Each structure stands twice: as C-alpha cells, then as structure tokens.
Amino acid sequence: MGANALIEDIRADVVILGGGITGLWLLAHLRARGYAAVLCEARALGAGQTLCSQGIIHGGLKYALGGALSEASRALTHMPARWRDCLEGARTPDLRGARLLSAHQYLVSGWRLAGFLASRMLQGRVNRVDSGQVPEPFAAALGPSARGGVYQLDEPVVDVRSVLAVLGHAHADALLAVDADGTRLLQDAGDVTGLEVRDREGRRLRIRGGHVVLCAGAGNEGLGRMIPSGAAPMQRRPLCMVMLRGALPELYAHWLGTSAAPRVTVTSHRDARGTPVWYVGGELAESGVAREPEAQVRRAREELSRLVPGVDLASCAGAVLSVDRAEGRHASGQRPDGPVLARAGAVTQVWPTKLAFAPLVAEQVEARLSLGGMRPGRCPMPSTQGWPRPALAPLPWDEARAWC
Ligand SMILES: Cc1cc2nc3c(=O)[nH]c(=O)nc-3n(C[C@H](O)[C@H](O)[C@H](O)COP(=O)(O)OP(=O)(O)OC[C@H]3O[C@@H](n4cnc5c(N)ncnc54)[C@H](O)[C@@H]3O)c2cc1C
Incomplete structure (x- = not known):
C-alpha cells in the first residue's frame, strides 16, 4: 500500500480521540450498550495525564475539608462505590483483572476535624483511627511522636496502568494507532460527518457517520481548532510531582497543612524492577513548579522527614515529573467542580477534571448522544483489521532518567 493511499472507508456510531482513562472507559461503556465505537490514539494508551x-x-472528602460540601465533593460522592463495583465485576466495565493498590487513603491532620466529621453527608466515608489502631507500616512511619489525628477515608487507590491494560485488552479490536498530524474532520456544508485519520506509514482511514468525542486531554486544544463552530476553551494547571525510589514502606496518605487542601499526598507504587516508589503530590507539587528539580526533591525530603520520621529517606533516589492538568476552562482559573463537556454539532469535547469521574463522564456522553437522537445498533461494529494498535505507555518512574 503506497503512502497516503486511502485504504478504507468505514462507518461507526462514535469515534473517540484519545486513549486515556476517559476515552477507554467511554469506549467500553458505549460498546457494552451496543454502539459501534472506535478509539484513535496518537501516542500510547495512558500517555497523557492518566498514567x-x-x-x-476521590469520594469528595478532600474537597469538603474547608467545612462546606462543595459541588465537587457532592459530585464525587458515588465514585468510590462505582469503581469498586467495576473492580469486583458487578458492573460494566468489568475491571476484575485490574489491581486495587489500597482500599483506603488515610488523612493526617494537626487540627480537629470534629465539625467536619459530624456532617451527616460524610458519615461512613471518613473514620477517625485511634492512635493504637493505626495499621503498620503506617504507624511505624509516623513514629511515636506523631501529632494530630489519623483518619481513614473511603477513597480506594487503583493501579491505573492495570485498569488501562484491562480496558485496552478487552477492546483491542476497536483501537487505532494514528498520527497526531494526520487527523481531520470530514465536513459536508459545514456539518461534521466523520473523521479521517492516518497511520504512521501514511495510510488513511475515513470513519463516516460517527459522532466525534474528543477525549485527548491537553490534545483537545489543538483538535478543538478543527471544530467549524469553534471550540470550548481549555486551561492548564501545572504540577511538579516528586518520585522517591528505594526501600520505602507502602503508604497511601494525605497530610493537611495550615489550609484545607492537603499539603502532601503520598501514594505507593513499584517500578518495573519491583523497587518501591513513593509518588508525592499535593500543595507541594503545586508550589514546586517554581523550584528547580533538585530543590523540589530536597523540599519533599525535608517535609516528609518531619511527617514520617520513622522512614529513612536519605538513601532514596529522587526525581521530578512536570505535568499539566488539562481541564475545561473555569472562570476562576481554579479546578472545575466536575467534568466539563462541550458539544458543538457532531463533536463533543470532554475533560473529566478527575480520573475518578470517568464512569460519570461516560454516562453523560451517552445521555447527550441519546438526546441528539442517536441509538445503539444503527450500524455493525466495523472491522479495523490490519490497522496498527496503540501500545500501553510506561509509568513516569520507569521513564525518568534524571534521578538525584
Ligand atoms: C500529577 C497528576 C495526578 C493526578 N492524580 C489524580 C488522582 O489521584 N485521582 C484523580 O481522580 N485524578 C487525578 N488526576 C487527574 C487525572 O489524571 C485526569 O483528570 C485524567 O487522567 C484525564 O484523563 P483523560 O483520559 O481525559 O486525558 P489524558 O490522560 O491526558 O489522555 C489523553 C490521551 O489522548 C491522547 N491524544 C492527545 N492528542 C491526541 C490526538 N491529536 N489524537 C489522538 N489522541 C491524542 C494522549 O496521547 C493521551 O493518551 C491527576 C492529574 C495529574 C496531572
């Protein structure tokens, strides 16, 4: 097949651009309901923010710490149960092959959360842990002089790469690896009628008749410029995350500082060789964008040494990851309260705001398709045999080169 040859014209109900959590969850959701849907990925599955x-x-607790139940907190309330059902195979998509890293995230606070805990809305979602009951290895990490209360939050932590692997494997026949520069909307008298994509060898594929859903994270900005009636605006909020690698215990916790937002959030992972990695976010990652990488790693070590004096951090290697959160623009420039969906004719742009919102986003997209008159079963699932499939992207700590 020569370069730029048109190899095929196919029909689909929905074409999704972007194979992060939003695109893959939406693909699984729509196919389970009988829609003929395909997904095009320009780099690798999870290559954007998701991995x-x-x-x-999140169950919204982090966003309720100011004392008021924000819209974000309310919207997130049902997400932990929703994900757990999928992880147990009780709902679609079936995520039984994915790994749950921890059933709970903990919260350590130097100030009293009594009023917060009394809220009826939060009952059952956050429990104070008596000092003698803090589980190991967390208790040893906090050390005997730990100050403040420890709370157990109903916030599971998932191995995101295993979630993408399960979804990608189940829907491999609907995944297309495409060249980011080769995508264009097909139009007829100003109306979008489908999408043309190109693979890395220059072969072209036209996907006609489908509603186009942009789930490309930061890539939505460039893709949005193709929308004839104009795109919804996007915002980026940068983070400088810290990775610490070494003989570290498995911890999943937020530490509150002086404000209601967590100062430090730690989750625990393993690199490809099995070495433990702490992935450190929170306010530290927000303010860290102004620091040099070595200074940011040093700051993380200093803060964590005070918070977990029982852990030897001196012998750990450290590295940073600079990454933007890509979101639908909010007037304040702050995090939107929930997912942002913007429909323009046959194209919908989607930013989930949080990975946790993926199930809700899929339902919202389906509801909009339905409102627009689309029904499943209009066309059979097209064959994309012979088209290259996207690989699964590596994790940040397996890609990082500059450890200090
Ligand atoms: C450091 C960090 C930590 C976070 N932690 C959490 C957390 O603990 N819990 C939580 O709920 N949320 C968290 N979030 C937010 C969450 O990661 C994002 O909201 C979510 O992953 C966005 O998923 P997405 O699939 O919409 O976009 P992305 O993950 O960005 O995926 C977009 C995909 O589109 C592809 N793409 C780009 N351009 C094109 C194109 N032109 N054509 C085709 N494909 C394209 C990309 O390669 C990528 O695979 C965190 C975000 C960051 C940055």
Missing part, C-alpha cells in the same frame, strides 16, 4: 495520576478514587 501520571496518583490513582486515588
């Missing part, structure tokens, strides 16, 4: 995330399935 940079900490994998915490």
Whole structure:
C-alpha cells in the first residue's frame, strides 16, 4: 500500500480521540450498550495525564475539608462505590483483572476535624483511627511522636496502568494507532460527518457517520481548532510531582497543612524492577513548579522527614515529573467542580477534571448522544483489521532518567 493511499472507508456510531482513562472507559461503556465505537490514539494508551495520576478514587472528602460540601465533593460522592463495583465485576466495565493498590487513603491532620466529621453527608466515608489502631507500616512511619489525628477515608487507590491494560485488552479490536498530524474532520456544508485519520506509514482511514468525542486531554486544544463552530476553551494547571525510589514502606496518605487542601499526598507504587516508589503530590507539587528539580526533591525530603520520621529517606533516589492538568476552562482559573463537556454539532469535547469521574463522564456522553437522537445498533461494529494498535505507555518512574 503506497503512502497516503486511502485504504478504507468505514462507518461507526462514535469515534473517540484519545486513549486515556476517559476515552477507554467511554469506549467500553458505549460498546457494552451496543454502539459501534472506535478509539484513535496518537501516542500510547495512558500517555497523557492518566498514567501520571496518583490513582486515588476521590469520594469528595478532600474537597469538603474547608467545612462546606462543595459541588465537587457532592459530585464525587458515588465514585468510590462505582469503581469498586467495576473492580469486583458487578458492573460494566468489568475491571476484575485490574489491581486495587489500597482500599483506603488515610488523612493526617494537626487540627480537629470534629465539625467536619459530624456532617451527616460524610458519615461512613471518613473514620477517625485511634492512635493504637493505626495499621503498620503506617504507624511505624509516623513514629511515636506523631501529632494530630489519623483518619481513614473511603477513597480506594487503583493501579491505573492495570485498569488501562484491562480496558485496552478487552477492546483491542476497536483501537487505532494514528498520527497526531494526520487527523481531520470530514465536513459536508459545514456539518461534521466523520473523521479521517492516518497511520504512521501514511495510510488513511475515513470513519463516516460517527459522532466525534474528543477525549485527548491537553490534545483537545489543538483538535478543538478543527471544530467549524469553534471550540470550548481549555486551561492548564501545572504540577511538579516528586518520585522517591528505594526501600520505602507502602503508604497511601494525605497530610493537611495550615489550609484545607492537603499539603502532601503520598501514594505507593513499584517500578518495573519491583523497587518501591513513593509518588508525592499535593500543595507541594503545586508550589514546586517554581523550584528547580533538585530543590523540589530536597523540599519533599525535608517535609516528609518531619511527617514520617520513622522512614529513612536519605538513601532514596529522587526525581521530578512536570505535568499539566488539562481541564475545561473555569472562570476562576481554579479546578472545575466536575467534568466539563462541550458539544458543538457532531463533536463533543470532554475533560473529566478527575480520573475518578470517568464512569460519570461516560454516562453523560451517552445521555447527550441519546438526546441528539442517536441509538445503539444503527450500524455493525466495523472491522479495523490490519490497522496498527496503540501500545500501553510506561509509568513516569520507569521513564525518568534524571534521578538525584
Ligand atoms: C500529577 C497528576 C495526578 C493526578 N492524580 C489524580 C488522582 O489521584 N485521582 C484523580 O481522580 N485524578 C487525578 N488526576 C487527574 C487525572 O489524571 C485526569 O483528570 C485524567 O487522567 C484525564 O484523563 P483523560 O483520559 O481525559 O486525558 P489524558 O490522560 O491526558 O489522555 C489523553 C490521551 O489522548 C491522547 N491524544 C492527545 N492528542 C491526541 C490526538 N491529536 N489524537 C489522538 N489522541 C491524542 C494522549 O496521547 C493521551 O493518551 C491527576 C492529574 C495529574 C496531572
């Protein structure tokens, strides 16, 4: 087949651009309901924000710490149960092959959360842990002089790469590896009628009749410029995450500082060789964008040495990951309260705001398709045999080169 040859014209109900958590979950959701859907990925599955995330399935508690139940907190309430059902195979998508890293995230606070805990809305979602009951290895890490209360939050932590692997494997026949520069919307008299994509060898594929859903994270900005009636605006909020690698205990915890937002959030992972890695976010990662990488690693070590004096951090290697959160623009420039969906004719742009919202986003997209008159079963699942499939992206700590 020569370069730029048109190899095929296919029909689909929905074409998804972007194979992060949003695109893959949506693909699984729509196919389970009988829609003929395909997904095009320009780099590798999870290559955007998804594999940079900490994998915490927030239940909204983090956003209720100011004392008021924000819209974000309310919207997230049902997400932990929703994900757990999928991890147990009780709901679609079936995520039984994915790994749960921890059933809970802990919260350590120097100030009293009594009023917060009394809220009826939060009952059953956060429990104070008596000092003698803090589980190991967390208790040893906190040391005997730990100050403040420890709370157990109903926030599971998932191994995000294993979630993508399960979804990608189940829907491999609907995944297309495409060249980012070779995508264009097909139009007829100003109306979008489908999408043309190109693979890395220059072969072209036209996907007609489908509603196009942009789930490309930061890539939505460039893709949005193709929308004839104009795109919804996007915002980026940068983070400088810290990775610490060495003989570290398995911890999943937020530490509150002086404000209601966690100062430090730690999740625990393993690199490809099996060495433990702490992935450190929170306010530290927000303010860290102004620091040099070595200074940011040093700051993380200093803060964590005070918070977990029982852990030897001196012998750990450290590295940083600079990454933007890509979101639908909020007037304040702050995090939107929930997913942002913007529909323009046959194209919908989606930013989930949180990985945890993936199930809700899939339902919202389906509801909009339905409102627009789309029904499953209109066309059979097209064959994409012979088209290259996207690989699964590596994790940040397996890609990082500059350890100090
Ligand atoms: C450091 C960090 C930690 C986080 N931690 C959490 C957390 O613990 N819990 C939580 O709920 N949320 C968390 N989030 C937020 C969460 O990661 C994101 O909201 C979510 O992953 C976004 O997923 P997505 O699939 O929409 O986008 P992305 O993950 O960015 O995926 C977009 C995909 O589109 C592809 N793409 C880009 N351009 C094109 C194109 N032109 N054509 C085709 N494909 C394209 C990319 O290669 C990528 O695979 C975190 C975010 C960051 C940055």
